[in-house]
Amino acid sequence: MKFPPLKIYALAYLLFLYAPILLLPLFAFNDGTIIAFPLKGFTTGWFAKMAENDTLRHALSNSLIIALTSSAGATILAVFAARASTRYRFRAKGSIMGLIMLPMVLPDILMGMSLLLVMLEVLRVNLSIGTVILGHVIISLPYAIAVLQTAFATLDQSLEEAAVDLGETRIGTFRLIVLPLVMPGIISAFLISFTISLDEFIVAFFLAGNQPTLPTYIFSQLRFPSSIPVIMALGTCLVAASIVLLSVAEFFRRRGLKRTGAKDTGGFL
Amino acid sequence: MAAKGESWTRSEAAQGYALIAPPAIYAVLLLAAPLATILAYSFFKDGYLTVIHEFTVQNYIATWSDPIFRVILVRSLFVAGLVTLATVALAFPIAYFLSFGLEPSKKARWILLITIPFWTSYLIRVFLWKVILGYNGVVNSALESLGIIGPNGLIADPLQMLNSVGAITLTLAHAYAPFAILPIFVSLEKIDRSLLEAGQDLGESRWRTFLRVTLPLAMPGVVAATLIVFIPTVGDYVTPELIGGGKIPMVANLIQAQMLPLDNRPLGSAIAVSSLLVVGALALLFLWLNRRFLKAGK
Numbered sequence: 001m002k003f004p005p006l007k008i009y010a011l012a013y014l015l016f017l018y019a020p021i022l023l024l025p026l027f028a029f030n031d032g033t034i035i036a037f038p039l040k041g042f043t044t045g046w047f048a049k050m051a052e053n054d055t056l057r058h059a060l061s062n063s064l065i066i067a068l069t070s071s072a073g074a075t076i077l078a079v080f081a082a083r084a085s086t087r088y089r090f091r092a093k094g095s096i097m098g099l100i101m102l103p104m105v106l107p108d109i110l111m112g113m114s115l116l117l118v119m120l121e122v123l124r125v126n127l128s129i130g131t132v133i134l135g136h137v138i139i140s141l142p143y144a145i146a147v148l149q150t151a152f153a154t155l156d157q158s159l160e161e162a163a164v165d166l167g168e169t170r171i172g173t174f175r176l177i178v179l180p181l182v183m184p185g186i187i188s189a190f191l192i193s194f195t196i197s198l199d200e201f202i203v204a205f206f207l208a209g210n211q212p213t214l215p216t217y218i219f220s221q222l223r224f225p226s227s228i229p230v231i232m233a234l235g236t237c238l239v240a241a242s243i244v245l246l247s248v249a250e251f252f253r254r255r256g257l258k259r260t261g262a263k264d265t266g267g268f269l
Numbered sequence: 270m271a272a273k274g275e276s277w278t279r280s281e282a283a284q285g286y287a288l289i290a291p292p293a294i295y296a297v298l299l300l301a302a303p304l305a306t307i308l309a310y311s312f313f314k315d316g317y318l319t320v321i322h323e324f325t326v327q328n329y330i331a332t333w334s335d336p337i338f339r340v341i342l343v344r345s346l347f348v349a350g351l352v353t354l355a356t357v358a359l360a361f362p363i364a365y366f367l368s369f370g371l372e373p374s375k376k377a378r379w380i381l382l383i384t385i386p387f388w389t390s391y392l393i394r395v396f397l398w399k400v401i402l403g404y405n406g407v408v409n410s411a412l413e414s415l416g417i418i419g420p421n422g423l424i425a426d427p428l429q430m431l432n433s434v435g436a437i438t439l440t441l442a443h444a445y446a447p448f449a450i451l452p453i454f455v456s457l458e459k460i461d462r463s464l465l466e467a468g469q470d471l472g473e474s475r476w477r478t479f480l481r482v483t484l485p486l487a488m489p490g491v492v493a494a495t496l497i498v499f500i501p502t503v504g505d506y507v508t509p510e511l512i513g514g515g516k517i518p519m520v521a522n523l524i525q526a527q528m529l530p531l532d533n534r535p536l537g538s539a540i541a542v543s544s545l546l547v548v549g550a551l552a553l554l555f556l557w558l559n560r561r562f563l564k565a566g567k
Contacts, residue, residue, distance in 0.1 A: 006366040010379075013363055013385025017446060019530075020397035023407065026295045027400070036405040077292040096289055100296045105497055109542060110522040113528050114303030117310055121534065122319060138394045141292065177494030195388050206528070218392050222511065231554055235393035242389040250381050 021239055025054040028232040035228050046233035053230065059212035062129050063198055066213060071144075071193035077137070078144035078189055083178075085145075088093025110219040111135060119207065125146035127209030135203040140193035147192055147249075150254050152178075166237035184256030191249035195242055214238070311538035320535060328539030338523065342363055342544060345519040346551070347436055349502040353449075355442040356498050357491060360449035365483075367450070368457035380454070387447040395511050398440040402430040402512075423500070432514040440512045441502050448501075449494040456490025457483070485563065496552055503548050520544045 028047070050056060053089040084090075085097050103111060115135050119125050155178065193246035201215035208216060218234065221227040290561070311328055314321040332338050367379055386394070401407045409427040412418040418427055430436050460483060468478035506521035515522070527537030 006362060006370050009362055010366045010370075012487075013359065013446075014382060017383065019388060020394050020401065020443070021386055022541055023397055023400060024393065035400050036403070036410065038410070060550070077295055080290075081292040082284050084288035088281055090282040090285035090289075090290065093285070093289070096293050100292055102296075102300060105500050107501050107521065109504050109506050109524060110304070110307070110545070111300070113524060113537065113541060114307045115299065116528060117306050117534060117538070118303045121310070122306060135294060138296065141296070143466050145292075199388070199390050201392055215390070215392055218390070218420070219507075222392070222396055231393070231396075235390055238393065239389045243385055246381070246385055246388055254377065 006215055024232060024239060025236050027229065028236040030229070033226065033229060035134070035225075035232065039167075046229045047237075050230050050233045050237075056217060056230075056234070059214050059217035062208075062211055063214040066129050066132050066204075067137060067194045067197040068198045070133045071140060071190050073121060073133070073194040074140040074144045075186060075190045077141055078148050078184065078193075079182075081141075081145050082152045083147035086155075087157075100145065101142040103139050104146075108139065108200070108202040109206075111139060112203040115203070116206045127207055127210060129211050129213075131207040131209075132204050132211075132213065135207050136197040136200055139200060139203060140196040143196060144189035144193045147189040147253065148182065148185050151182040151188075151253075154257060155181055180257065181259055184252040184254075184259065188249040188253040188256065191245050195245050195249075198238075199242070250253040291454065300517035307538045307541055310535050311542045313535045315533045315535045318532070328535045330545065331536060332539045332543050337545075338540065339373075341518055341523050342520055342547065344434070344517070345503050345521075346547070347545070348434060348519065349499050351438045352441045352502045353495055353499045355438070356445050356449040357453075357494050359442075360446060360494065361405060361453055361487075363452050363490070364457055364487075367454050368460075383450060384409065384447050387444075387564060391444065392507060392511075394444065395440055395507050398436070399431060399512055402436050402439075404429070404431070406430075428445065431512060432516055434513075436512050437508050437517065437519075440508050441505060444508070445498045445502060449498050451495060452493035453490040456493075458486050460486045488563060490558070492556065500548055500552065503544070525545060 027035050028045065029042055030039045031043035031045070081097070081100055085093060112135070115131070116127075119127060119131050125131065156257060159177055159181075160173050163177050164170070168176065199215060201219060204213045204216050205219065212220075214234075218231055221231050303464060308533075310320065312324050312326065314323050314325050314327065363383070371379060399406070403409070403426050406431070409418060412422075412424075413427070416422050418424045465478055466483055468482050470476065473481065503519070503522045504524060505519060509515075509517055509519045509522050513519075518526075524537050524541050524544075527533050527540060531537075
């Protein structure tokens, strides 16, 4: 190893990053109502209690509907944006992409409150999971674009030119050549958007009205000490789900790079 | 031939616009228009349960003359500044390790490892810091079992760590850590390795090569990391609420209170616009200082 002190530092840093997450299962399986050491004993009771909870089930189904629709929407829009920004030159491309990518740096509360104002005061529509979906598309769009831009940028343009030269139409070329090559990137972008939406709190908090989503439900329960163990069990499940989703996303991202023959330069973002 | 080339570029631009149109229109309708609405509402009058569409600057006067707003804004900027300093300083060695200390085949795996905690439930991660730092939390019970806290220990009572600016800073620094690592990593990856060899071949020590070649070339990443961490942390809602116990509000908590429970949306909008202007001005000042400093260095 070239830098042993740096490697030790990196491992310590990883421990710091993972410390809270590692505590989660400890308390989720702990047979005690208070979240504190020493641990009492092993139980799966909190998971059983979690499964019985009706509000939680409602929140879960809302969150899944929101995550599926918003990530489908974000991924489709991201394909357009990523293709346009990597393949075509046109005026004001920088400012247009800047606007679309803006939510990456803007505090989420601004998106939440501004959409709330528009929905309630300008459009005068009732808040529902539909309004949350609209908001989540705008939030996950930049991340989906970032993933897809690498997929489109590594594409060898001579493949498309060959297809056009052989008489294929532009749309045909896109469907037969480009789409299969960037498909892993599309799946990866979808999964990233799905993970973001499933975990998003503040926009849902502003826009869901009286509909619960998983994060807003969790937030409302954190105030009551008696419901914390169930939340720990729920958190364990969510962490496990995100790890699976991200690993699958990473798998597809790498496969996409391999397919286009590009060098792997790192992860998401 | 020239005419053909021209029409080809024009059609290329047209195709580009046609492709970018759906996401661009979406962003205009659901991002630009809502932000413009905040700006408009910040100049409207608040009536009881309604908003009176008359121009006024009263909301801005009310915002800036309110000492509570000023205290909260200064606190938010201070916390975000501390968080940014901590995350960027801690992240730089990690980014350096990822870029220079690892074989290319291992890089993607490490980056995935670092980004996974960032993608997992933000609320629960924040809450777990409450568990770690709490009165009978992980830190205190560990110190108790070591005998440091207790009747015979160095400290008589468990440490009070929650509900403090320090606890908020620690939690946010943890939450935004990967955001700082990735931009620095990307700029380090772009550095031409032969430049470093050249530096050492010409007799510079490894440390001097780092200071005079690597660090200046990594600055764009450091600048990006600073802004990517600073701007969202100023507007964080969850951490002050959970870790600060609601007693140490930041700007986002103030905005939320005006927008939802207090139902004074023009005032909430004015607070949001005011804060955004201050943050934007600070970001521009930072970019300007940085550019000057880098030019002076050359």
